[in-house]
Amino acid sequence: MRALRRFTVRAQLPPALAPLQTLATNLRWSWHPPTHDLFATLDPQAWERAGQDPVRLLGEIPSAKLAELAADAETVVTVRELADDLAAYLVEPRWYQGEREDDPTLPAAIGYFSMEFGVSEVLPNYSGGLGVLAGDHLKASSDLGLPLIGVGLLYRSGYFRQSLSLDGWQLETYPVLDPQGLPLQLLVDADGEQVLVEIAMPGGKTLKSRVWQAAVGRVPLLLLDSDIEDNDPELRGVTDRLYGGDQDQRIRQEILVGIGGVRAVRAYCAITGHPEPEIFHTNEGHAGYLGLERIRELSAGPGLSFDEALATVRAGTVFTTHTPVPAGIDRFPVDMVKHYFHPGLLPGVPIDRVLALGAEDNPNMFNMAHMGLRLAQRANGVSKLHGAVSRGMFGGLWEGFDADEVPIGSVTNGVHGPTWEAREVAGLMGEPGHPRPEEVSDEQLWDLRNALRARLVDEVRRRVKEAWLQRGASLPELGWTEHVFDAGVLTVGFARRVPTYKRLTLMLRDKGRLRDLLLDPQRPVQLVVAGKSHPADDGGKALIQEIVRFADDPAVRHRIVFLPDYDMSMARYLYWGCDVWLN
Template sequence: MSITLPTPSATDSGDSKFPEAQAIYQKLWSLATNLWWSWHPECDQLFREIDPIRWRQLDHNPVALLREMTPDQVAQRATELVLQSRINYLYRRLQEYMADTQTWGATNAGVLGAKPVAYFSAEFGIHESIPIYSGGLGVLAGDHIKSASGLGVPLVAVGLFYSQGYFRQYLDETGMQGEDYLNTKIEDLPMDPAVGADGQPVMVRIDTRHGSLLAKVWMMQVGRVRLFLLDCNVDGNSPEERELTSRLYGGDIRTRIRQELVLGVGGVRALAALGIHPGAYHLNEGHSAFGALEVVRQRMHDDGLSFEEAARQTSRMSCFTTHTPVPAGHDRFTADLIEEHLGPLRDSLGISHDQLMALGRVDGNNPEETFCMTVLGLKMSHYANAVSNLHGVISRRMWSCMWPDRPEEEVPIGHITNGVHVHSWLAQQMWKLYDKHFPVNWARNVQSPEIWASIHNVDPGELWETHNALKNNLLTFVRRRLSRQSRRRGESDAVIEAARNALDPNILTIGFGRRFATYKRANLLFQEMDRIAELISNTDRPVQFIYAGKAHPKDEPGKRFIKEIANLRHDPRFAGRVAFIEDYDINVCRHLIQGVDVWLNNPRRPLEASGTSGQKVVLNGGLNCSILDGWWAEAFNGDNGFAIGHGTSHVNDAITDQRDAEALYYTLANEVIPCYYDRDYDGLPKAWIRKMMHSISTLAWRFSSHRMVADYSKHSYLWAAGGVTCDMRYS
């Protein structure tokens, strides 16, 4: 990214009179405008020290922080805190990182250097200061491009810029969720207009039957990866159209298809305008599947191909990832909406309306069937995958109707299990512990099992002490949030004081943080109130719980789950032992997964495609207690955490819920709690610490996004780009 210093109107100052001050400021600006800083804790600490109060108030946004200060003010602060050498060191590290050509990608995915992967996603969760994500899908996409950067896999990413992002959550006096939408200050974000070969900002146009949509293109630098974001708030669009990309997952079905048109068709056109010629297209979920049709159009226009041949070649260079076994998670559109928005593109493709609709139908000859984006993605992609082993089984069963002549086991949907970006989610204290005991440069090889086996060289007491320090950090954060929530609601001084003293660092602490969709069963723990109250209030071995998560604004059952749990603070049996933290985001998640003793996950099997929050917990020494669904079904080995139930479900959901609740109570009372409180003469829970070490050594490397992106590269990207040196399938 180019270094564009704030204008005088932004900082009330021009260039500094002192070259040294300007040099310091410019180096900090270089760090702030490449999101590489966000997964390097030394950078976070550096910006925090410049102004700790504003750093917290600005959602840890270094661009916003620097824009509030003049170069001279920054230089003065750097002198007072003796920061110059650290600034120089981190600036040099960034330059070396960007210039490094000795990467995994250079060795193993060299063909992509000339024709990179184009990775499309409706959301990207990179950092809390960039609010263009809602939850797991976006955070996974953010981790994906960070690991592509770390591995040196040539990749560009495409998404939408949401000026209001996803909503900010608050709970009212009754415990009911409310939603606020806040406008993001573009000038406070690390992005510039993307420019084409002519040096002019790129603008794309998408024709519909009722007019045209325009979108400008922004560019963010995420390490070595460029992230392009399309934004419809431009002159030439109607007021309604200018709001089209303002909110993530907002609006009605018409808004949804128009957003997906901009993402898919507009995204492919933006890459062409930027002179980027991908060797592979990765469609992360069905939201961007219209893009495959635009690739077909371009091949027909540029190379004179027929629709059938262009579609065949596009399929061979396309990868599609499906993320949900829940039917409501697959977007469907009526024939009239498809014709209104895809009609002009259909004309260019030279196909009929029925032919276009057939691409999005399981049964292309069924005029009653709506157009499904997942079906389009599967039909237009030669390489398709689910996101865990079990999800692969479910997806092949779910979509076997598209291949009626094949047995279910031969349906062409594989799986690449999700992983998490180690460098983003690992607490700084744990990083220092690993630096001390792991091989040199361990952080460059986080997908290597040999690296993580080094955890067994750590003294149990040192690991436990580090974990308890993180737990104390978490409880400090939670108390601050709880008291702030109480003050906002105008509650009494006594209630605020109780919030400041909630939870106990000596008590087993269990966390639950995720989207409050009903199938995730956030309230499963509270099916028998007296029973869980007995566990929580046990005088010798008590338990406490921290909950966080958002329900979609239209998900009333999910909102009721939140209300039910949040209002337990009024019940004397649970007061001070069950907390609900508002406005779950990357920052809240980071605190939770770094500090809890146990991470609870109890979805209704098999509806959790993968799940990644528990993988983040592993890195920091927490243990998982989960239904055997998603990633945990292939991860649990009996010694690296706790399982709820035996990996089965009843055909009757009510019976499944009752049975799983019973299994949860049993696991807590007979496995988790005794293991945690069983201490030796030094006060150490030796059996618990052994589980911590076993969890880290067996899971951290397997469920890292570095391993995940390497798998995509070897099994999808290289094949799609024609970069495989041996293929004997046809012999």
């Protein structure tokens, strides 16, 4: 029983500043510098207290200050101009609209399903690269005018906040997030009632979820939330934590994001008039059950047979696999799948056909990646090399095919430029499509490289001191942190999630050689490491501890650091400032 809850009261804005609410809740501000700068200048101290979160900022600014801003003509004009700019951005034809004029058969909408979305650190609904890629996909789609609908879950505790013990062991804390304090809006029907997505659970129970909407520019992101009083405590906690809990928790989450996600999309489109998706994209195997829900729809509505429905679903499904090793694939015991896929979950969908879709070499296990591939007409890895690795991993699903004939292609991961590019780069080189007419000299490029590295060094020193204070050190003994790193030394970055298979400690295989590289008197290097291990993965935590203990050595601690609590805000400094990135 949850007796205590946190509530966030949103600010009442003066009429002249009312558009700030829309600007704050549409996440376009996170990659649109003029809007970002507006919020930063409204009240710089409140901006920092709010963690550079516009929604929190509006609650932090005192009423007297809001009145003062509302009386300032320049501020009011800027707010109105930016609101008009956002309104135009949301409706004006963009690249995709031009493409669709030339080819009307292009889909009117696309459903994009992912277990996590890293759109901005103010919406902490991600753990690592999978989520950040998904967030970048949404933002790039918005800029291009692609009619995506993002679908995921809203985790009340996000992933987790990471700190270190004195001996370097990872510690986790789980902040409680209030959706009212996030850039979200509840999906309601024409009568103003919240929409509930219902899923039949074993034992006659029903899992109910409400749907929150995030506006990622032009792209709606639908996030399902089971933390409602209609659910019993066990089901209420389904969306408690990202990648938390046991296998029962994981399969419930994946049923909710897949089956419940399709139902949420149907409700959203019916209420808003948004076109129904013609293509469904599953970002990794977690949401693969969406294909089964679509088979149920086609069997119940048009009355297609299972094989006819399967063929139709496959024709409109894309599957992206991210992991290069079997250990990264979700697998569930077959008996567990049978338990949850009782006749009431997907009426008309035979359980034996469901199990066949997830079959693998071990007859007692159900493989989510295998199901994703069998339900998709198109599949891809996330780099050319990863495509080749995936064809080798999954080639057995296409018996008789040579490895190079296995129908798994590749689309190399990219990033959303406006999110990750340092502003100084655009200032020097020009915006994409609008380069500066004058030539940029090598000296100017090198000066910029040095400036961005120096900014990272300042951030590293701040975070190292903060981390040691959290570990129990006292301020007087931390004077050495002011001399960590050097703005003139080659800087190497390594930051990612830390499961054992990603080999974080490969760099420590020859510690003497690493020490020599760090301390070379003529050409030293410095190394910044960051990443979180899953709370239940003691093996991954041991790897982090090994790195931390090496970096704690007074002889090298000015050249190698482990920064706890890796997130998007830290990643920007690393991306801007590192000279070399290890992967």
